[in-house]
Amino acid sequence: MHNRNYIAAACTLLALSIAQAHASEQSDAKGFVEDASLKVLLRNAYFNRDYKDKTNDAKVWGQGFIGTFESGFTQGTIGFGVDAYGLLGIKLDSGRGRNYSAFFDTDSDGHPVDDLSEAGGAVKLRFSNTVLKYGNQFPSLPVLAYDDSRLLPQAFTGTLVTSKEIEGLELNVGRFTADSPMGDPARDPNRLKSIDVIGGSYVVNDALSVALYHSDVEDTFKKYYGNVNYTIxxxxxxxxxxxFNIYRTDYDDNSDAALDFGGDGNNDKNTLWSLAAKYSVGAHAFIIAHQRNTGDAGYAYDYGDGGSTIYVANSYYSDFNLKNERSWQASYELDFATYGVPGLSYKVAYVRGSNIEAGGESDGTERELFNQFKYVVQDGPAKDLSLKLRNSIYRADNNVGPDLNEIRAFVEYPISIL
Structure with a gap:
């Protein structure tokens, strides 16, 4: 039944493209080769998670190579194209007992592998301003968002239709049946059955945008998402x-996701929302945010829907998404361009969560102090080279989670070959 509904939605998008086509991207197609691009991202990443309760720390350093090829579309009423990627990760430092699996998988003896690689591709068709893509992809939607926060990115296999026939309106509908996580070259080690997604976003004007999405991870949960963004x-x-962001999750009976986040497996439900206010003045920005979680369980993600599927304000090392949790954030951002250093930025945030129901207690707390520097070279031979250093100091009650200090360092250099 759900498959037919999503197929019908895809057909509706195609019909909409016929009815509403105006400034067609396909009519401007120059060709398969003429519009093609080939890029390689060099990523050097260091990760250090120091647990303060004497458990095994995670320390790993690696070099990643992320190659992406995107062809143009052939000319004509319907354009044809191909996308492909190749990933290579090389271990520079780690060891048994301190490996981090999101960087490198382990062998049968428990040792981190010395390197890992993965390749994938997708075919694509374009009619007017509507693109249908099938194959290995990096979806970035509020209810299905691939994770690219470590050495190599997560990827999904499936079909996605994206339509931009009406100015300011983007519609998406898709079905995915495999998940290749970070640090693991296997195509679908987590045995994803399927995830169906549908929704869209609309830019009303320069000040206001809205979004609404729905997803269904088979035998896990159904998720609804809404967003309103307004600037004065x-x-x-x-x-x-x-x-303003809000998620509503209806867990399937006996869902592992619900059980892992405090549910009892009996038709659990969850609502997670956040509201952030950001005042920008020149080079400075001041943010306050409140986030609240209610229901039978906490908010679960990365159970077939991607490791970045949490579009809420208070998401740093901790996502402050535990059962019945309420959290407040105060943060500050600084753009150093005003002070003569374009490309350099800094962010500091403090978030405190309370009222957490965990480990048989109902008033648990957690706290995080987050700091991040980022610099992007603006010109010269190293133009676009970026350096990012982030640190989280996290403390929590024993029933909530272990105390830790975390450092992540990234050096990235994009190379455009074609």
Missing amino acids: PFNAEQALNFD
Whole structure:
């Protein structure tokens, strides 16, 4: 039944493209080769998670090579194209007992592998401003978002239709049946049955945008998402932005996701929402945010829907997404371009969560102090080279989670070959 519904939705998008086509991207197609691009991202990544309760720390360092090829579309009413990628990760430092599986998988003896590689591809068709793509992809939607926060990115296999026939409106509908996680070259080690997604976003005007999405991970949960983003500009230097995000999750009976987050496996439900207010003045930005979790279980993600499927304000090392948790954030951002260093930025955030129901207690707390520096070279031979250093100091009650300090360092250099 669900398959027919999603197929019908895809057909509706195609019909919409016929009815609404105006400034067609396909009519401007130059050709398969003429519009093609080939890029390689060099990523050097270091990860250090120091657990303060004497458990095994995670320390790993690796070099990643992320190659992506995107062809153009052939000319004509319907354009044809191909996308492909190749991933290679090389271990520079780690060891048994301190490996981090999101970087490198382990062999049968429990040792991290010395390297891992993966390749994938997808075919694509375009009619007017609607693209149908089938194969290995990196979906980035609020209810299905691949994770690219470690050495190599997560990938999914399936079909996605994206339509942009109406100016400001993007519609998506898709079905995916395999998940290749970070640190594991296997195509579908987690045995994803299927995830269906549908929804879209609309830019109403320069100040207001909205989004609405739905997903269904087979035998796990059904998820609904909404967003409203509104900006009040005061002048060229000052603005106030409000960002509201909400997830509603209906867990399937005996879902592992619900059980892992405090549910009893009996038709558990969850609602997670956040509201952030950001005041920007020149080079400075001040943010306050509140996030609240209610229901029979906490908010679960990365159970077939991707490791970045948590579009809420208070998501850093901790996502502050535990059962009945309430959290507040105060943060500050600084753009050093005003002070003569373009490309350099800094962010500091403090988040505190309380009222957590975990480990038989109902008033648990957790706290995180987050700091991040980022610098992107603006010109010269090393133009676009980026360096990012982030640190989280995390403390929590024993029934909530282990105390830890975490450092992540990334050096990335994009190379455009074609």
